[in-house]
Amino acid sequence: MDEIEKHVEDIYRALGGKVEKEVIARELRNWIVNFKIPITEAKRSIVSKLGGDPTKLAGNEKKIKDLNVGEGRVDIKAKVISINSREYEIDGMKRKMYYGILGDETGTIPFTAWRLELELRKGDCVEIKNAYTKEWQGAPQLVIGTNTRVSLLPPDSVSVKLSISPRKIVELYPRMGLVEVVGKIMEVVEKEVIVDGVPRKVYEGIIGDDTGEIPFSAWDVSVKKDAVLKISGAYVRTFRGIPQLVFDPRATIEPVDIELEVKEIPVTLESLEGKGGYNVLVEGVIIDVKKGSGLIYRCPECGRVLTSTNCPEHGKVNPVPDMRIKAILDDGTGAAMCIFNREQTEKILGIKVEDAIRIVQDNLGNPAIIREMIEERLIAVPMKVRGNAISKEKYGLTLLVRDFDFLDIEDIAEKAGNMLEELGW
Ligand SMILES: [Zn+2]
Known part of the structure; x- marks a missing residue:
């Protein structure tokens, strides 16, 4: 069957077989060749003209993985993976919004519905016609609007590839799709914000596991400090140059009864490039x-x-004296600009700001003397640095140092020894 024949077949089916295929083919050629109308437009117009329902056309049907932000007239067949509803008031009118996750054999997508003709439940297979997509947290979301038609399909007629992958926090990077994380809530604050005129509760804080920590924002989900949670169906986005975990009641959130020791494992600077990281641990030399x-x-x-x-x-x-260090840290995989604050600079040099002022005065007022002291102390000395790595396209990686330590030469010798041992030397 060639392309045109396929479209004719589609229109024929949409019209319930009431119009001859030759008539349809003639119409279609006329619209495309003479009127230069795009094929999907032409098909819809022909079906309308011949007294049918254009939403019955299969032509717009897509797979979930092919959906992008900003698509109109989307038709999909999908299974309801999760569904929730929320009631709220707009101008004194009570309204109900549904939201959840849909899946097919190619992937998953979050959806919202402002109105549903039928009561959908988890596990239902549905055919959705004339929906559209918009952006939510940097990824496409399907919107079931007032012109969308939703109908039930036979049970299990759609198979689902569940693309929720269990991840350690150190592995999270923005726009990686749905993830599952087991982590401990290190800190959390509750806020109320207005989104599209609707007041919503958001819980913001830090969640950690045995590989690292990440800031989170949980919408309409109450989370408590020290709770260990398994969150299945969260997203990762970039917020102020650092990855952030985002979830809401679409995700499955359950307490886990395990002891979780939150700690950071050292990461490479290369792995932070383009994504940044919260409270990361890096080893390298200045x-x-x-x-x-x-x-x-x-x-x-x-x-x-x-x-x-x-x-x-x-x-x-009347300028106020201060001390800081801006230094390039290299770990063999990449580089980052490290910013050490006054307290850290004082610790590195073993002098206070007042001492630095006196040293500069004793050197004919040349402030470069302090930088030279820093170079002497830091250049080529192996160190461990921990802090927030901010990734900004224009500036590359910046590490705001929270704490640091010099790596003992003995320590390094021992590590090298262990490595050789492991290699069987
Ligand atoms: Zn000023």
Whole structure:
């Protein structure tokens, strides 16, 4: 069967076999060749013209994995993996919204429905016609709107490839699809926000497992500190240069009765490129100490680093002394700009800001002396650094140091020894 024949067959079926195929073929050729109407438009118009229902056309049917953000007139056959509803008021009117996850043999997609003609349950197989997609948390979501038709299919007529994969927190990266995570709630705060005019509860915090930690936001799901939860059907998105786990009642969330020791395992800088990470642990050496490290002066109003007593925003000010280090850490797989704050810089140099001021004065007011001291102390010294790795396209990877440690040379020798042993040397 060639393409045109397939379309003729489709129209014939949509019209319930009431119109001759030759008539349909003639119409179709006319619309496409003479009127230059796109095929899907032409088919819909012909079915309408000949007294049929265009939503009965199979032509728009898609598989879930092929759905993108911003598609109109989507037809799919799917199984209901989860479904929930929420009631809310708009302008004093009570309304009910349904939401959940649909699946087919190619994948899964979240959906929302503003109106459902039939009561859907988990496990139902459905044919959905004339839905559309929009963006939700960086991924497509199917919307069942007022012009969408939903009908039940025979049970188990759609098979589902469940693409929810169990992951360790260290493995999470944005837009990887639905994931399952077992983690402990380290901290959490409750907030109320307005989304599309509807007040919603969001719980934000940190969840961790034995590989690392990640910030989360849980919509309309109450989570408690110290709870160990198995969350199946969460998403990962990028928020302020760091991955964030997002979930709502579409996910299956259940308490798990296990002791979970939350800790970070060292990661490579390469694995953080383009995604960042919360409170990650990296081992490497400092290969460069950037200008602007050492003793600096800041505007007392805005904190901006100043080279004179003039702030571009606040005019003449009395600058406040501070210390910091901007240094490039290399771990053999990649590099990151590490920012050490005043306290950490004082610890590295073994001097206080007041001492640094005196040292600069003793050196004819040349502040570069402090940077030289930092270089002497840090360059090529193996160290362990922990903090938030922010990934921004323009700036690459920036590591805001939370804590750090120098790796003992003995430690490294022992590690090398162990490695050789493991290799059978
Ligand atoms: Zn200022």
